[in-house]
Each structure stands twice: as C-alpha cells, then as structure tokens.
Amino acid sequence: MKRRVEKIEPYPFASDFSAPAPKEADTVRMTPQDLALLLSDAQASGASIARNDTLAAEASKLAQASDDLKKVLAGIVDLAAHLEHAAIDETDRKDALERVRRLAAVVIEGQGDLFGR
Structure with missing residues (x-):
C-alpha cells in the first residue's frame, strides 16, 4: 500500500543543530x-x-398617492353619474355637472400637490 505525499516542507538544516526559526x-x-x-x-x-x-x-x-388619486377621481365620476340621474331642474343639473368637471380638472392638474405629501 502506497501513501500519497500531501506536502513536503524543506527542513532548514543547520550545522549547529539549533532550532529552526519560528514560522511567520x-x-x-x-x-x-x-x-x-x-x-x-x-x-x-x-x-x-x-x-x-x-x-x-x-x-x-x-x-x-396614485391610489388616493384614483379613489378621488372615481368618487367624482360616481357623483357626476348620480347628478345626471337626479330629479333636479335641468339648469341646476348642468350647473352641478360643470362644477364636478371643474373639480375634476383641479384634481387632475393639481395632482402634484397630492404627490407632495
């Protein structure tokens, strides 16, 4: 059976037989x-x-902020739909829908304020 040699380290031979220098x-x-x-x-x-x-x-x-803006705009659309079907005078309906449109425009144009939180 042969043994494999893993590592060979040279032995520093000193003629005075002093101990080898310590390894760094x-x-x-x-x-x-x-x-x-x-x-x-x-x-x-x-x-x-x-x-x-x-x-x-x-x-x-x-x-x-984007989710909040979507909720606000969905609420405005819902309000506009409700006003269109409400039993109110045609002049009042048109006035209310115009206000809703202006409100939606302010929200859309001023969305930078919503994102500035």
Whole structure:
C-alpha cells in the first residue's frame, strides 16, 4: 500500500543543530492603494444601498398617492353619474355637472400637490 505525499516542507538544516526559526504568522498585507480601493468600494456599496432604500420609500409613497388619486377621481365620476340621474331642474343639473368637471380638472392638474405629501 502506497501513501500519497500531501506536502513536503524543506527542513532548514543547520550545522549547529539549533532550532529552526519560528514560522511567520499568516498576515494580510495591503498597499495603501489597495486599502483606498477597498474603502472606496465599501463607500460606494453603502451609498448604493442607501439610495435604493430611498427610492423604494419614494416609490411606495407615489403608489399610495396614485391610489388616493384614483379613489378621488372615481368618487367624482360616481357623483357626476348620480347628478345626471337626479330629479333636479335641468339648469341646476348642468350647473352641478360643470362644477364636478371643474373639480375634476383641479384634481387632475393639481395632482402634484397630492404627490407632495
């Protein structure tokens, strides 16, 4: 049966039979340029994570405002439909529908205010 040799380490032969020099501990050595690159990469990664978190929060806020805007506009459409079928004078009906249209225009044109929350 043969044994496979895993690793051969040379023996430092000393004629005075003194103990071999102690092995150096494994250390990580970096040049200042390597350290600067590592720090720059860490900073960029941290900034990217913060930016992504901010964008996700803003997207959530915009989605909520968009949902609110849809509800408001649906309410205006429902009110307009109700006014069209209401048992009121034709002049009053036209006046009310015109007010609803103006209200819808204000909501649509002023939606920047809704998103500014």
